[in-house]
Amino acid sequence: MSLVQKISEHKIVAIIRKADENNIIDILKAVYEGGIKAVEITAETPKVTTLIEKAVNEFEGKIAIGAGTVLDPETARAVIMAGAEFIVSPTLNPETIKLTNRYGVLNISGALTPTEILTAYESGADMVKVFPANTFGPKYIKNIHGPLPHVPVMATGGVTLENMNEFIKHGCKAVGIGSDLVNVSKLQTWEDYQDLTKKAEGFVKQLGE
Numbered sequence: 001m002s003l004v005q006k007i008s009e010h011k012i013v014a015i016i017r018k019a020d021e022n023n024i025i026d027i028l029k030a031v032y033e034g035g036i037k038a039v040e041i042t043a044e045t046p047k048v049t050t051l052i053e054k055a056v057n058e059f060e061g062k063i064a065i066g067a068g069t070v071l072d073p074e075t076a077r078a079v080i081m082a083g084a085e086f087i088v089s090p091t092l093n094p095e096t097i098k099l100t101n102r103y104g105v106l107n108i109s110g111a112l113t114p115t116e117i118l119t120a121y122e123s124g125a126d127m128v129k130v131f132p133a134n135t136f137g138p139k140y141i142k143n144i145h146g147p148l149p150h151v152p153v154m155a156t157g158g159v160t161l162e163n164m165n166e167f168i169k170h171g172c173k174a175v176g177i178g179s180d181l182v183n184v185s186k187l188q189t190w191e192d193y194q195d196l197t198k199k200a201e202g203f204v205k206q207l208g209e
Contacts, residue, residue, distance in 0.1 A: 003064055003106045004152070006037065006038070006064060007038050007086075007127070008173040008174060010036075010037040010038060011174045011207055012164075012177060012207070013039065013066070013154065013175070013176045014036050014038070014040070014177060014181050015039070015040050015178040015182065016040065016042065016184065017044075017068075017178060017182075019045060019051060020045075020046070020051070021050060021054065023184065024051045024054055025058055026187075027193075028063060030193045030194075030196040030197045030200065031196065031197070031200045032062060033197045033200075034197040034199065034200020034201040035201055036063070036200050037062075037064060038086075038174075039055075039063055039066065040067060040068035040086075040088045041066070041067055042067070042069040043068065043069045043071070044069050048067065049078055049079060049081070050082075052083050052084050055083075056082075056084075056085075057083075060083075064086065065083065065085055066084055066086035066108075067080075068088040069088070069089070070096060071089065071090075071091065071096070072093060073096045073099035076096050076099045076100055077103075084105070086106035086107070087100045087106070087108065088129060088176070089108070090129070090131050091110045092110060092116050092119060093109070096109070097109055097120070097123045097124045097125050098123070098124065100124075101124045106127075107124065107127075108125065108129050109125035110129045110156075111128050111131075112130060112135070114144060117144060117148060118148060118151065127152045127154050128151055128154070129153070129154045129156050129176065130144070130153050130156070130172075131155075131157045132156070132157030133156055133158060134158025135157070135158075138166035141172055142171055145171045153171065154174040154175060155174075155175050155176070156175065156176030156178075159177050159180070160177075160180045161180065161202060161206055164177070164206060165207065165208065165209065168208075181196075181199060182196065
């Protein structure tokens with residue numbers, strides 16, 4: 001199974017922002033135990049390459065470890081060298097897409113308008129991240145797929161437990177979920193990580209209901 005097929009099958013990509021070397025493994029363990037199979041560690045995080053290396057060493061084959069908020073090809077190459085299995089961007093940068101294709105790494109490029117979405121796909125993106133998705137809501141995905149039914153999209157930005165299935169029903173292959181799932185600032189105790197696992201379980205269970 002290809003990575004894009006795996007993400008499309010499991011549908012949820014957990015976005016981990018502001019993690020550090022002391023908590024990244026515990027965060028990944030908590031979401032994995034809750035059923036999450038793909039995560040993106042955002043690239044503005046200090047020492048992000050170290051976090052990705054630790055994550056891949058610990059969870060390779062269990063969780064697909066990607067890098068998010070990748071704005072340029074230089075950052076893309078750095079996180080790929082650290083072991084990132086896929087690259088997610090909030091914006092359209094054809095040079096970043098070209099770099100990921102050169103290394104054979106899955107690219108999920110950010111876009112919003114129909115022109116940006118098609119440009120990202122034609123530039124070589126494997127999937128297009130519609131961001132911020134909550135700006136226009138789930139029906140926007142359906143409207144996009146009218147003229148662009150062949151473009152696989154992932155919705156990110158304002159996706160919650162309550163609206164996740166609406167985005168999927170209207171045509172999203174996957175959804176990226178940030179602080180509604182992983183809010184690093186609130187992870188202080190063992191009980192907090194237990195709650196994170198339960199929250200992940202809730203998202204996974206909600207799929208398709």
